[in-house]
Amino acid sequence: MPQADTPAMSNATLKELSAQLAAKACSSVELAQDFINKINILNKDLGCYVTVDAARTLAQAQAADARRAAGNAGTLTGVPLAHKDIFCAKGWLTTCGSKMLANFVAPYDAHVVERCDAAGMVTLGKTNMDEFAMGSSNETSFFGAVRNPWNRERVPGGSSGGSAAAVAARLAPAATGTDTGGSIRQPAALTGICGLKPTYGLVSRYGMIAFASSLDQAGPMARTAEDLGLLLNVMAGHDARDSTSLERLAEDYNRDLAKPLKGLRVGLPKEFFAAGLSADVQKAIEAAIAEYKKLGATVVDISLPNMGLSVAVYYVLAPAEASSNLSRFDGVRYGHRAAEYTDLLDMYKRSRGEGFGAEVKRRILIGTYVLSHGYYDAYYIRAQKLRRLIAQDFVDAFRHCDVIMGPTSPTTAFKIGEKSSDPVQMYLSDIYTIAVNLAGLPGISIPCGFDGDGLPVGLQIIGNYFDEARMLNVAHQYQLATDWHQRAPAVSQG
Ligand code: GLN
Numbered sequence: 322m323p324q325a326d327t328p329a330m331s332n333a334t335l336k337e338l339s340a341q342l343a344a345k346a347c348s349s350v351e352l353a354q355d356f357i358n359k360i361n362i363l364n365k366d367l368g369c370y371v372t373v374d375a376a377r378t379l380a381q382a383q384a385a386d387a388r389r390a391a392g393n394a395g396t397l398t399g400v401p402l403a404h405k406d407i408f409c410a411k412g413w414l415t416t417c418g419s420k421m422l423a424n425f426v427a428p429y430d431a432h433v434v435e436r437c438d439a440a441g442m443v444t445l446g447k448t449n450m451d452e453f454a455m456g457s458s459n460e461t462s463f464f465g466a467v468r469n470p471w472n473r474e475r476v477p478g479g480s481s482g483g484s485a486a487a488v489a490a491r492l493a494p495a496a497t498g499t500d501t502g503g504s505i506r507q508p509a510a511l512t513g514i515c516g517l518k519p520t521y522g523l524v525s526r527y528g529m530i531a532f533a534s535s536l537d538q539a540g541p542m543a544r545t546a547e548d549l550g551l552l553l554n555v556m557a558g559h560d561a562r563d564s565t566s567l568e569r570l571a572e573d574y575n576r577d578l579a580k581p582l583k584g585l586r587v588g589l590p591k592e593f594f595a596a597g598l599s600a601d602v603q604k605a606i607e608a609a610i611a612e613y614k615k616l617g618a619t620v621v622d623i624s625l626p627n628m629g630l631s632v633a634v635y636y637v638l639a640p641a642e643a644s645s646n647l648s649r650f651d652g653v654r655y656g657h658r659a660a661e662y663t664d665l666l667d668m669y670k671r672s673r674g675e676g677f678g679a680e681v682k683r684r685i686l687i688g689t690y691v692l693s694h695g696y697y698d699a700y701y702i703r704a705q706k707l708r709r710l711i712a713q714d715f716v717d718a719f720r721h722c723d724v725i726m727g728p729t730s731p732t733t734a735f736k737i738g739e740k741s742s743d744p745v746q747m748y749l750s751d752i753y754t755i756a757v758n759l760a761g762l763p764g765i766s767i768p769c770g771f772d773g774d775g776l777p778v779g780l781q782i783i784g785n786y787f788d789e790a791r792m793l794n795v796a797h798q799y800q801l802a803t804d805w806h807q808r809a810p811a812v813s814q815g
Contacts, residue, residue: 330355331491332809335400335548338494342389342399349389349399353382353443356401360445360492363812368467369487371406372414373446381443388441397555398441403493405484406447407454408539409528410434417530418450418462418480421656421676431528432560433497433539440555445493449483452678453647454504454532456480457750460741461680468737469512470810471776475734478508478750484542485512491813495543495552499529501536502635503729503754506766509542510729510779513768513808515796516542517549518754520786521761522567524553525560533642534565536635536758545806546767546796550575553789569787577794583617585795588722590625593753599732605770605778606728609799613726616798621722625714630707631756632748637691637704638759643681644688650676683744712760719785724795728753729766729779753781763789767796768805777808 330352333341341347357375364370378401385399409415409427411434416422430438437444451461459467459482467482469475470490477486481498485508488496498505500518509516517540524539531537541552553574560566587610594603610620652658652672659671677685691700718725730750740747757764762783769780780799784792800806 331359331813333494334545335397335495335543335551336545338400339396343394349382349385349443350379352399353378353401353445356445356493363490363492366468366473367470367486367490367492368449368465369483369490369492370403370446371416371418371449371464371483374413377412378443378445385441385443395440397551399443401443401445401493402437402552403445403448403484403487403496404434405481405496405498406450407499407530408434408497409530410444410447413444413447415447415530416464417454418452418464419676419678419681420463421650423463423657425655429528432525432562433529433556436555436558437497442555448481448487448496451480451482452681453530453643454480454499454501455643455680455684457503457507457747458735458740459483459508460737461678463678466737469734470812471513472734472774474736475776476511476737478511478730478734480504481516481542482508485509485514485516488512488514488542488544489810489813491809495541495548497539497556498542499537499539500758501532501639502758503751505540505542506729506754506764506779506781507751509766511734511777513777513805513810514542514544515546515549515765515767515806516540517553517765517789518757518763519553519557519789520763522565523557523569523789525558525563525566527560527562531646533639534646535642536639538758546765546793546800547575547578549765550578550793572790574789574793577790578797580794581617582613582795582798585613585618585724586621586722587613587618588621588623588718588725590623590628590718590725590727592625592628593727597731597749597752598728599772601772602728602730602732602778605772606780609769609780610726612799612802616802623718623721623725625718625756627707627710627714628756631711631759632752634704634707634711634759635755636687636748637700638708640684640688641692641701642688644685644692647681647685652676680744708759711756715760715762724792725783727781729781733772733774733776733778757783762786763792765792765796767799768808770805
């Protein structure tokens with residue numbers, strides 16, 4: 322009988338853990354304890370988790386075991402996961418990677434946390450992230466950088482870098498993330514795991530600390546496409562507390578996993594394979610496309626002519642929304658308040674000046690500028706118009722193909738510190754992911770190889786609106802034929 326402390330346990334997928342629990346091969350408490358032990362050993366060095374609370378985790382695991390004993394267990398009851406620290410979780414410190422919220426204990430659960438809890442899943446802790454989800458390297462966190470488990474001198478990507486690194490290092494079998502401009506897909510690519518950004522509106526944003534509300538979307542991070550579907554089944558669903566949450570019938574996102582890919586039309590945008598793409602990444606993506614051809618797919622050349630504008634458009638719209646969303650952090654209601662001040666205005670200034678880091682301040686300044694009288698039409702309105710054109714490019718492209726494929730990130734994991742002093746270089750790491758958010762489309766990243774330094778490469782699959790089941794099918798069939806997703810960094814097997 323497998324024991325909870327065998328290395329195989331932390332290597333298991335959600336699906337395997339679900340089966341083990343159902344077969345009573347282990348208990349949820351044993352499983353949680355196994356992960357807690359591993360976190361205690363590795364987290365100091367990797368920095369994946371900001372908060373762990375073993376007593377809370379084990380109490381939840383005990384409740385899951387009791388639920389199973391009572392015959393009420395669902396598929397994921399007793400299975401552990403980690404939550405990005407952007408999700409409010411009742412009684413848990415919820416920092417959003419910021420000094421501003423370093424002492425904030427959430428008084429309520431985000432919709433996503435509520436859904437995972439209701440399924441009986443067990444929270445292992447809250448994961449590190451770029452401050453207020455602004456970043457692509459997890460270096461802007463007040464709690465320090467996260468290290469990439471494949472190479473500790475490299476970034477794990479961001480902003481869901483803690484979630485990605487935790488899953489890659491086998492410190493959680495799955496995690497939640499959020500993706501405003503690539504923050505699920507890019508860190509998934511850089512750490513060799515899978516991540517899915519759903520269609521905008523599929524997962525409620527209630528209780529998810531807002532960055533850019535028209536782009537923010539929560540999604541699952543895990544090691545297989547099938548696990549992404551299992552977790553998305555739990556996370557998705559209408560919620561009246563988020564006005565952009567869509568009223569759609571519940572669906573099983575894994576219903577089409579077994580479908581053969583014969584006849585699948587894969588669109589390859591020429592803009593994805595242009596200057597700036599690293600040769601190693603290009604090679605791995607081309608090999609993946611060749612594999613898809615073997616699986617019966619046909620390749621269609623397409624164009625997304627306005628995609629080149631997406632980073633510029635995003636860096637007007639996202640900061641504009643952020644400057645408004647972050648105005649609530651004033652040191653009055655919650656969050657950091659300066660110890661000394663002369664009057665109300667001085668208190669705001671000092672509290673915000675001390676509470677926010679440099680990248681967040683940069684965004685607030687840009688956002689306030691583009692929204693200001695006199696610049697609003699020139700920047701904000703213009704960016705909105707271009708957003709429409711970028712979205713229209715995808716509508717046109719999907720007339721000729723079923724899914725679009727390309728790289729998730731132009732490079733593999735870069736060195737810690739390499740881009741932190743050059744914001745524009747950092748912003749360009751999301752060149753392949755941002756247009757998807759601007760269009761509100763779903764996108765997935767799955768591992769498809771390694772570069773010459775042994776760092777993982779991610780393949781991005783973009784689907785049409787609400788086509789998550791097909792995307793998971795496309796990803797799953799590739800994972801049946803290849804084993805990139807099963808490779809583990811050495812640190813995770815210690
Ligand atoms: N890296 C992008 C940014 O810094 C995207 C972040 C995200 O998706 N949360 O804004």
